[in-house]
Amino acid sequence: MAQSDSGACVELKFPCRPEYVGVARLAILGVASRMRFSYDEVEDVRLAVGEACTTSVEWAERNGKSESDIVLRSEIGDEKLIVDIFDEAGARSEDSRSGEPEQESENLGALLITLLVDEVSVVPRDGGTHVRMVKYARQR
Amino acid sequence: MNFKMETRAVESMPPIIELEGEVDVYTAPQLKQQMIGLLEGGATELVVDLTKVEYLDSTALGVLIGGLKRLRERDGNMVLVCPSPRIRRVFEITGLDKIFDIFNTQPEAMEMMGKETG
Numbered sequence: 001m002a003q004s005d006s007g008a009c010v011e012l013k014f015p016c017r018p019e020y021v022g023v024a025r026l027a028i029l030g031v032a033s034r035m036r037f038s039y040d041e042v043e044d045v046r047l048a049v050g051e052a053c054t055t056s057v058e059w060a061e062r063n064g065k066s067e068s069d070i071v072l073r074s075e076i077g078d079e080k081l082i083v084d085i086f087d088e089a090g091a092r093s094e095d096s097r098s099g100e101p102e103q104e105s106e107n108l109g110a111l112l113i114t115l116l117v118d119e120v121s122v123v124p125r126d127g128g129t130h131v132r133m134v135k136y137a138r139q140r
Numbered sequence: 141m142n143f144k145m146e147t148r149a150v151e152s153m154p155p156i157i158e159l160e161g162e163v164d165v166y167t168a169p170q171l172k173q174q175m176i177g178l179l180e181g182g183a184t185e186l187v188v189d190l191t192k193v194e195y196l197d198s199t200a201l202g203v204l205i206g207g208l209k210r211l212r213e214r215d216g217n218m219v220l221v222c223p224s225p226r227i228r229r230v231f232e233i234t235g236l237d238k239i240f241d242i243f244n245t246q247p248e249a250m251e252m253m254g255k256e257t258g
Contacts, residue, residue, distance in 0.1 A: 018166035022142070025195070043226060050197050054165040105202025108234055112198055115233050 056087035063090030143167040154185035160192035163200035184216030
């Protein structure tokens with residue numbers, strides 16, 4: 001099953017709002033289940049994607065961009081799953097959030113992502129942010 | 141929406157918030173409001189039961205940490221009931237299992253509270 005999936009790309013576009021983060025988690029759960037991941041690894045991917053989308057949603061709320069969309073793109077490889085999350089939630093300006101109570105959970109979210117996936121990059125893009133996460137399928 | 145919250149309060153016992161389903165960026169604000177209400181009502185001890193929780197994210201962790209901080213400021217405490225290894229793992233990998241007292245059952249949690257209040 002996994003062999004024939006190699007190179008397959010699944011893309012989902014959804015509103016950058018709290019009620020849709022669960023939809024993104026469901027989608028990535030389906031995609032990650034097609035990989036040679038253990039049950040725990042699938043859960044890792046689900047949680048990491050949930051955290052990344054949550055961060056986008058929180059920045060969108062802060063920047064008045066809740067009408068924007070998130071694009072979640074996942075690419076299935078033989079050995080790894082690449083997940084790209086593109087938001088249009090505005091700039092993630094450190095100045096605008098210091099001292100806010102949400103900062104603590106955002107820091108936890110960033111920590112979780114780092115611990116749950118093998119590679120993560122967060123790159124500003126025009127009007128938002130691109131987060132890329134890579135999870136490798138371990139040899140069994 | 142896959143989220144339910146029920147609060148049980150028995151006289152002379154700490155209130156118990158029982159959560160069910162997904163506690164995330166969408167649903168955690170309800171938990172926050174409930175906790176604020178109990179704190180404003182004078183609660184100094186609280187049990188949060190995560191037995192039926194299927195998913196818990198950093199937003200929920202943030203709410204729980206906020207509640208614990210406020211309770212400890214008034215010499216109170218909050219304990220968690222969390223028998224699910226999957227949910228407990230979120231606490232473990234973030235190191236929060238060292239901050240929270242986590243029990244497998246409500247009776248164990250209540251016993252701990254009983255000892256604290258002496």
